[in-house]
Each structure stands twice: as C-alpha cells, then as structure tokens.
Amino acid sequence: MLISPDMIALITQARAERPKLRERDLAATLGLSEAQLVAAEAGGAATRIVADPARLMPHICQMGDVMALTRNESAVHERRGVYKNFHAGAHASMVLGDEIDLRIFPRHWVHAFAVRGETDQGVKRSVQVFDAAGDAVHKVHLGAGSDAAAFDAAISDLAVPDDAPFEIAARAAPEPARIDAARIDALRSEWAQMTDTHQFLAMVRRLKMNRLGANRAVGSTFARQLPVDAVSWALERSAAEALKIMIFVGNEGCIQIHSGPVQRIEPMGPWQNVLDPRFNLHLRADHIAEVWLVSKPTKRGPAVSVEAFDAEGRLILQMFGKRAEADIETSGWDRMAKGLAAEVLA
Template sequence: MSANLTAPPSAAALRAAAAEATLRPRDLAASLGVSEAQLLAAQSDGGDVTPIAAHPDALVAELSSLGEMMALTRNESIVSEVHGTYDGYASGGHACLVLGAGIDLRLFPKHWCHAFAVEAETAQGVRRSFQVFDAAGDAVHKAYLPLDADPAGWQALRDRLALTEPSDTLEVAPRAPAEGAIVAPEKAAALRKGWDDLGDTHQFLALTRKLRINRLGAYRIAGAPYARALAPEALSEALHRVAGTGVSTMIFVGNPGCIQIHSGPIGPIRPMGPWLNVLDPGFDMHLRGDHVAEVWAVSKPTRRGPALSLEAFDADGRLIAQIFGHRAAERDETGPWAELLDALPDRAVEGA
C-alpha cells in the first residue's frame, strides 16, 4: 500500500489562512504544517511582506541607523525581548557581534538563510519588523521598530535590501534533529584535565569537540566540582531568587543562528499557566517551565576566576538557556550568584 502523503498548502491557501487568522504566525504555521518563513513567503505578493537579503552584514550592520528597536530571539522553550540599539556591529566569518546599548548579540551567519521585512496591522497601529529564518524556515532573530517611530528609515532599508526576484513559495530543509547528550564515561579523566586547563569559557566547546562529546554529555560525566546536577525546578527557583534579591545576571537565550544576552537585575517572575514571565521595562522573557528536564550548576575556570553558570536543557537535550553572574568593571555579582547557586536543590538520585 502506498503512503498517504498530503501536499503542503498552496501559497494562495496560506495567504487566505493568514488573512483570517487569530493565532500568532508561529502557531498558525505549525497548525498548517509549514514553517513560519513559508507562511511569510506566501504573503510576499501583497506589499506587506518583502523578501530581503538575509546576511547580517547586509541587514544588522544597518539597523543602528534606525535608533531604538526591540530585538527578539527565541528557541522552542524561551523567548527573550530586549529594547535597545543595534550599535557596535562587528562582522566575522563564523560569528558576528552586536554590542549596542541594551542589545547584545552573537550571530552565526551560516544559519541566516531567509529574511523578510514585515508590516502587520495591529490594534495599536502598523508594526514593522525585519525577521530572519534558518534553512528549515524557523525564526533566528527578529528586529521590531517601535510603533511610534518614523517609518521612513525602515522603509528605505527595506527597499535597499529587497530581493530582485521574490517568490511566494519557499523551499526549506528538514529540521535538524536534537543531538541529545553524547556521553563517553571513558573520557572523564581527559575531560577533567582539559577542563582544569581552560582559560576562557569559549574554549569549552573546543574541548568537547576534541573529545567527540557535547556540552550536556560533558556535564553528565564530569561530576563535581565541575558540574552539579540540580532538580528541574531549580531554574524557576533561581529566577525567583534573582528577582527577589536584586542579583545582577547575564541571561543567554539562543538558537543555532543567534544568541541574545540580557545583563542586569530582573523584576518579579509572573507565572501564567506553564509560562514563567519577566515583564520589565526594556526586557521581557517568557519561559516554558514545563519544558525544563535537566538543570546543571557549572563552574569553568577563567583568567578572572571561575565562571559560574546555571544551564537548563529540555527532554531532548537541547539547551534552553544559560545564566551567569554579571561581572562588569563597575560591579561584580559573582559572589552573591555563587551563594545563590549553592542554595539550589540537587537532583534527587533514583533509589536513594
């Protein structure tokens, strides 16, 4: 018997669905069995969606001219929204940087495959954004213009970056499967030796690649004092304690194409169903607490002293978020952050 294959919706069908939708675009695309980028591409013949050049050198390098914007980066389990400026752009073959006022990004150009300038009608007015997607059509990063901003600069940039031969259909690649933990207990001694020799946190992934393991696999085999397994609820507890004590942290939220960093204290955590929300001036964060399956307290040596992080993973081994104590020239929160980590509950051992 032949397989019963369902053809994807046509561009016309996607446009009709988008015109009548009450769901958010990401949720609508999922309900229709397409990617968010494909849903946008289908709307590119009406003037509200314009396919544009996707490389950060073309797009992000120009965003500082638009003044304050909202930067949004997400993965399946968490959304980070930061207000600021896209200043301090630095290009790079493997990674690009944005070090603006409030907006702190690490960009990985090979995942910047599709991009659109989007004008969307809302109850408050027209919301203008640039939205970037990976090869599978999943969101990498979005940059929103404030509703009350003069749109002239945004429109001019859109027109400069517009593709000369746009299409209302988009071919996407299959989503990469979750890697899961790569565990090699026989490499534990070599891992600990290499870990002791680290001089910078950025050297850690090179160490795991050399040993042919990955981040989560390393944490599972290293043991204390390198990595300590915490209860899944430790992430929520840590956020509540950070909010309650005023400890300043650096919250890293990312996907393969972009890492967004928020530095500073956070306000109260506002639970709503499975979501844990931060709704601060200039910073919103929305975390699916029910996605958290593993949490680790990790210590990596650096030339400035230990870098202490809280790292959360989902049930498939995907990294959800990392939190570090905020260390800056004018303020060092590593002491209070270390005390907060020490007080978090360990993961229960089966059979104990």
C-alpha cells in the first residue's frame, strides 16, 4: 500500500466534505503532494505505471485526440490534439505535433498513474505524471473521441508492481535572481553574439547567473522591464490583431507550447484566461511580480519575447511571435511588443 490506511481515510473524508475542490488544492489543505493524493486511489481508480517518457509517450501517441495539461504554480496550459512525432532522449525529449508541442526533461518524470473514475458524465480517464516531490509535471486527459483501448493497453504494459518503492522527496526551494557583477560585461558581449535562442540558458549558467538575473543585468539593449499587467495587454492585443504567437508554460519536467492565434480573452477574478476551442490558458495575474521585454539575436533576426516571473523568481510564462521553418514572419508580434513597451514606459 502506497499510502497508510489512516491517510486514506483522511483523504476520503476531505473529498466528501469539499467535493468541488481541485485535487491540487485539496492536497495542499492536507499538507500532502498531489501524487500522494492520487496514490491513495492505487488499486482502485488509480494504477501506478512507469513514468519514463521513452516508454510512456509511445502509448500516449496511440490515444488519439486528448487534452495535454502542463502547469506551474501560476499558470495552467491546456492544449487539445494528438501526440505525434515523439523523439526520446536521455536528457531531453520532444513531442513535435501540430497541436501538442512539448519539451520533456525525463529525470523529473518520477511517479506516474493511469486514473480511471466514474462520474456523472461517464468514465474519465487520465495519465498523470509527477516529479520526485509529488508535484504535477504533465497530465493527459482523454475525452469522448480518445482511444480507450490504447489507455488500457498502457496500463497492461506499464503497470508497476505493488511493492515498488514510493517515496516523496522534499520540494526544492525556488532559485532567486542570480547576478555575478564581475561577469556583466561578458554577459552583454556573449548575448550580442548569440545566433540561436537555445544558446541562452547554457550561456547564463556558464556566467554563474540565471534567466531572471540575466534579464536584470544585461541592460536595456536586450531587456526592458514592463509593468506587471503587460502580459494581459499582450494577450488582448494579440487577439485583437489576430497575431500568430507562441505561449510557453512549464515546470522543471515539461514545457508546453501553444503556437497560433488566441481569440477569447476572459479575465475572471485574479485569473486571466484564454478560452479557445482547442487551447486554454489560466494565468494567475496576481502572481506576476516582474515582466520583461527581451530580445535575443538569432540568424533569422531578433527573437522578441514577453517573460513573466513570480515574486520568488520563478518563470511563469513566455510569449513570442510564432516562428517555424515555413512561417518565420513575426513582424506583427515584434511591432506590437515593442510598441507596447514604448507606450507603457512613456
């Protein structure tokens, strides 16, 4: 048994008393990780399965049209589509479908469950993956058009023995902005020489900094701070101008990317939302502590992004103009983002 009988009883009582509370929030009220909450259903609604994406993803690719969900503390990114073009790697893997676009970091895929439960709307099926601390890394929700047989096949192939260890590690503390004052000139020089955005993180790590620290240190040629509501403005103007954009939301184990326009922007209390038929974004706007307009040199011209961080220095999301080999025109986004900066900083 993964969770003690006393804890299972406590979880059952809490669910009965607060039936509408989301699993993540229910876990927090009980002082548990979300993975422990799901593990309490092991042997019933939940089956523990192999978390390794090299084994798991080929099964998910057979499940048809599903909803992919990746989140962090402040943003939830939901994209409907079919998982296609999975590329496994020891340190990084990718799903490169037209709708489902993921960057996967396998060492953080530690615990996984296939969950099947009866509801008033019928059977709900999902695959849920968690990191070592039991925080959600990635989820796949099946719907009426998904392949239930492929879900069952994944359970048959990937089920973990009942006696396999199940340990939850301490959650890592967030890393604050890190700047090495002695290397700021080197940062500016190397930033100017970038030819691809993928060079950025290796560069700042080599210079003993991190993303937020580099944004703060590099200077206005490459990074300018915006008001915290600039993300909402960027979403609203992108929708109004029907711009093709990219929205990145991630955690340590997975980054999920939406590429294309956004249409229906709906603020609801502290949440800013995109509520489109195939893409939803739920953003806690009140968690945003810093927003930066960032420009990175590439062979195809500057990659301009709007980047939001929380009060502890964690990246919440990034927005870019849509770039792909067959669609490299980002002038609309670039003009909007730079014009936004000129307007709000005036």
